[in-house]
Amino acid sequence: MGICLKGGMVVNADRSFYADVYCENGIIQLIGQNLDIPSDTKVIDVRGTFIMPGGLDPHTHMQLPSMGTVSSDDFFSGTSAAAAGGTTMIIDYVVPDKNDASMFPAYYEWRERAQKSAIDYSFHMNITSWSDKIAAEMKQLTDNEGINTYKFFLSAKGSLMLADEKLILGFEHCRKIGAMPEVHAENGDMIEFMQHKLLEQGIIDPVGHPLSRPPKVEGEATARAIMLASMVDCPIYIVHMSCKDSVSAVRRAQAAGIKVFGETCPGYLVIDESVYSNPDFTFAAAHVMSPPYRAKEHQNTLWNALHAKTISVVATDHCPFNNNQKALGKNDFTKIPNGCGTVENRLEILWHFGVNTGRLSANEFVALTSANAAQIFNIYPKKGRIEVGADADIVVWDPKKEKTISAKTHHMNVDFSVFEGITVKGCPVYTLSHGKIVYENGQLCTQKGDGQYVKRLKYTFK
Ligand code: URP
Ligand code: ZN
Numbered sequence: 001m002g003i004c005l006k007g008g009m010v011v012n013a014d015r016s017f018y019a020d021v022y023c024e025n026g027i028i029q030l031i032g033q034n035l036d037i038p039s040d041t042k043v044i045d046v047r048g049t050f051i052m053p054g055g056l057d058p059h060t061h062m063q064l065p066s067m068g069t070v071s072s073d074d075f076f077s078g079t080s081a082a083a084a085g086g087t088t089m090i091i092d093y094v095v096p097d098k099n100d101a102s103m104f105p106a107y108y109e110w111r112e113r114a115q116k117s118a119i120d121y122s123f124h125m126n127i128t129s130w131s132d133k134i135a136a137e138m139k140q141l142t143d144n145e146g147i148n149t150y151k152f153f154l155s156a157k158g159s160l161m162l163a164d165e166k167l168i169l170g171f172e173h174c175r176k177i178g179a180m181p182e183v184h185a186e187n188g189d190m191i192e193f194m195q196h197k198l199l200e201q202g203i204i205d206p207v208g209h210p211l212s213r214p215p216k217v218e219g220e221a222t223a224r225a226i227m228l229a230s231m232v233d234c235p236i237y238i239v240h241m242s243c244k245d246s247v248s249a250v251r252r253a254q255a256a257g258i259k260v261f262g263e264t265c266p267g268y269l270v271i272d273e274s275v276y277s278n279p280d281f282t283f284a285a286a287h288v289m290s291p292p293y294r295a296k297e298h299q300n301t302l303w304n305a306l307h308a309k310t311i312s313v314v315a316t317d318h319c320p321f322n323n324n325q326k327a328l329g330k331n332d333f334t335k336i337p338n339g340c341g342t343v344e345n346r347l348e349i350l351w352h353f354g355v356n357t358g359r360l361s362a363n364e365f366v367a368l369t370s371a372n373a374a375q376i377f378n379i380y381p382k383k384g385r386i387e388v389g390a391d392a393d394i395v396v397w398d399p400k401k402e403k404t405i406s407a408k409t410h411h412m413n414v415d416f417s418v419f420e421g422i423t424v425k426g427c428p429v430y431t432l433s434h435g436k437i438v439y440e441n442g443q444l445c446t447q448k449g450d451g452q453y454v455k456r457l458k459y460t461f462k
């Protein structure tokens, strides 16, 4: 039986128009007025709402082993929470072992873990060491397994960080095999230097976290990564940008014709670094992620960068840890597991603080939450567009509906919300994944295993 969404306004990244949308067999079949649909169709009256492409969150870490523990959402709880927030696809990061280990065991492990996803998913691969073997495996993963993006770390010295000589080889290789590098752009040498200094001075509390990774650390690494990639003629994607310094590096490069894409996260747009000086360790530690939340003055620059298209994607970097996990760093801020859980809140935060304030149009909202990521990661218009033939991954959005965000009521498996107490106006009323309702007016109806693995084709660079 098909579903028809009747009476709403379709909002794509490029235009909006009133139309009914009929979905069957997981696909959008018809869009228009007075549709000729089967008599047994489930017709849903969605007058007063926006019918938008379901969110595509291209940066998540479900059940990620990290810093001596594992992020607290698994692929079912995390993707269910995503659906409750209007997101219908995630791209998660596979983390292989270091020291030249094959990437395939990790890839298969992530495929196995993700079997229980409630919505569609795909993978990026972290590059944690460099060798001819890794290079050969990257080609296999890109040719055969649908992975066309590889994340390189300029931070995390002693674990994930790669030296420039390896980055150059890695970026050049991405270009060759039709893949795109992504970078975690913070200067790992400088972070280590600052962490030692701070600990020597007796600064062990979470306040040391932003002090050890100031904006310059991000600006330097962003500019360096972009320049290295451009010198081997390779497009590059900068994940989780948080500050003016990285925005100006990206803006400068784009103005010079260099192909670089920027991503930021909802928290960076609305939360500032004062959270780290809170005397309550639990509260401060719950905000520890990298890069850290910044001084308020950076937020305006990020909003402007969204409007100016310097940054084209808002992702979450969802990586939740419970308060007892964060306590691993009680006596040393460098040991606090890095990450926050926000996969459920991305759309509502961006709508409330972006669209309701007039900073963004509804069309820009769609671009930032799905369409741009679908294009950048090569799965458009299967994802990211309300169009006949596209996957019926849809969020029906009520711009008048209000809700107060709280860890007590959210669906993420984490006991803290960095957005606790914020009342947002504009929420999903229905989320459809492959034409099936997975969220309806506060009720989750996701099923384990309904999500499908989405292979992403390699790029054909000119
Ligand atoms: O603090 C963060 N961002 N944790 C997740 C891992 C990463 O670097 O994206
Ligand atoms: Zn990162």
Ligand code: ZN
Residues within 6 Å of the ligand: 059, 060, 061, 317, 318, 319
């Ligand atoms: Zn991340």
